[in-house]
Amino acid sequence: MPVRASQDVLARAAAIRLVIFDVDGVLTDGRLFFDQQGREYKSFHARDGHGIKLLQGTGVATAVISGRRSESVALRMESLGVNHVYQGYKDKLEAFDHLRQSLALPPEKIAHVGDDLLDLAIMRRVGLAVAVADAHFSVREHAHWVTATPGGAGAARDVCDLVMLAQGTLQGVIESHF
Numbered sequence: 001m002p003v004r005a006s007q008d009v010l011a012r013a014a015a016i017r018l019v020i021f022d023v024d025g026v027l028t029d030g031r032l033f034f035d036q037q038g039r040e041y042k043s044f045h046a047r048d049g050h051g052i053k054l055l056q057g058t059g060v061a062t063a064v065i066s067g068r069r070s071e072s073v074a075l076r077m078e079s080l081g082v083n084h085v086y087q088g089y090k091d092k093l094e095a096f097d098h099l100r101q102s103l104a105l106p107p108e109k110i111a112h113v114g115d116d117l118l119d120l121a122i123m124r125r126v127g128l129a130v131a132v133a134d135a136h137f138s139v140r141e142h143a144h145w146v147t148a149t150p151g152g153a154g155a156a157r158d159v160c161d162l163v164m165l166a167q168g169t170l171q172g173v174i175e176s177h178f
Contacts, residue, residue, distance in 0.1 A: 003148070003158060003161050003162045003165060004148075005145055005162060005165075005166075006145075008144070009128070009144055009145045009162070009166075010162075010165070010166045011166070012108075012111075012127050012128040012144055012166075013111070013128055013145075013162050013163045013165070013166035013167070014166040014167055015108060015109055015127055015128075016060060016109060016110065016111045016127065016128055016163050016166075016167075017059075017060060017061060017103075017105055017109040017110070018060065018061045018062070018063060018099075018103060018105055018109065018110045018111070019055065019060060019061075019062050019063070019110075019111045019112075019113065019159060019160070019163060020062075020063045020064065020065055020084075020096070020099070020110065020111065020112045020113065020122065020126075021052075021062070021063070021064050021065075021113045021156055021159075022064070022065065022066060022112075022113060022114045022115060022116075022118075022119050023042075023064055023066040023068070023070070023073050023087075024042075024066065024067075024068060024115075025114075025115035025116055025132065025134075025135070025151040025152070026113050026114060026115050026132055026151045026152070026155060026156060027044055027045075027048055027064070027073075027076075027151070027152065027156055028042045028043060028044060028151065028152040029043065029150065029151055029152030029153065030115070030151060030152065031043075040070050040071075040072060041072060042070060042072040042073065042076075043152065044076050044152070045152055045153060045154055045156075045157075047154045047157045048152075048154060048155070048156035048157050049076070049079075049080050050157070051156055051157035051159075051160035051161065052080050052082065052156060052160060053080060053081065054160060054164070054173050055160040055163060055164060056080075056081060057173070058164055058167065058169040058173065060163060060167075061084065061103065062080075062082050062084070063082065063083075063084030063085070063086070063099055064077055064082060064084070064085050064086065064087075065086045065089055065092050065095045065096060065099070065122070066086065066087045066088070066089065067088070067089060067090050067092065067118050068087065068088065069087045069088040070087065073085070073087060074087070084099055084103075086098075086099065090118070091121075092118055092119065092121060092122050093121045093122060093125075096112075096121075096122045096125070107125050107126050107127060108126075108127035109127060110126045110127055110128075111126060111127065111128035111129070111130060111159070111163065112126045112128075112129055112130065113130040113131075113132065113147075113155070113156065113159050114129075114130070114131060114132075114135065114139055115131065115132045115134070115135040115136065115139060115151050116135065116136050116139060117136060117138065117139070119139060120138070120139060120142055123139070123142055123143065124142060128144055128145070129142060129143045129144050129145075130143055130144065130145050130146070130147065130159050130162075131143035131145075131146045131147070132146070132147050132149070132150055132151040132155040133146060133147050133148060133149055133150045133151075133155065134150040134151055135151070145162065147159060
């Protein structure tokens with residue numbers, strides 16, 4: 001089994017139709033790089049991107065909600081086909097409510113993956129709250145599931161694999177690559 005999860009977590013993951021990812025600390029390792037002109041650079045893990053694409057291929061929608069704005073994020077999400085990108089939201093609940101209403105999804109069909117305090121408001125409202133392995137302790141305490149992998153190092157792939165496993169699509173995705 002690629003991921004370990006309780007029956008409760010698997011049941012929650014089986015119902016998911018949308019996975020929302022935080023960016024800094026989840027899709028990246030949380031470090032911020034700036035050049036002398038103030039341009040920001042981020043590093044994304046290829047396995048996370050592949051996992052997101054595979055999950056989308058099973059019919060599960062993906063989104064990002066970030067407290068910061070970054071052109072790097074916009075470009076990466078465009079390359080992955082993530083159409084729901086909310087950047088610069090200090091109040092992430094505003095973005096969450098807009099996204100949930102625009103997709104007409106009840107909270108129990110939504111997962112959120114976070115690492116820090118700004119993520120707690122959403123995590124407390126969704127059907128599946130996930131913390132990355134190196135998340136702040138309070139985020140881990142409020143999560144239904146904690147990834148085995150730290151943010152920016154494959155944690156998003158862990159989540160994608162969990163959802164696909166719970167929904168019975170993971171084996172088919174794997175076999176499609178033979």
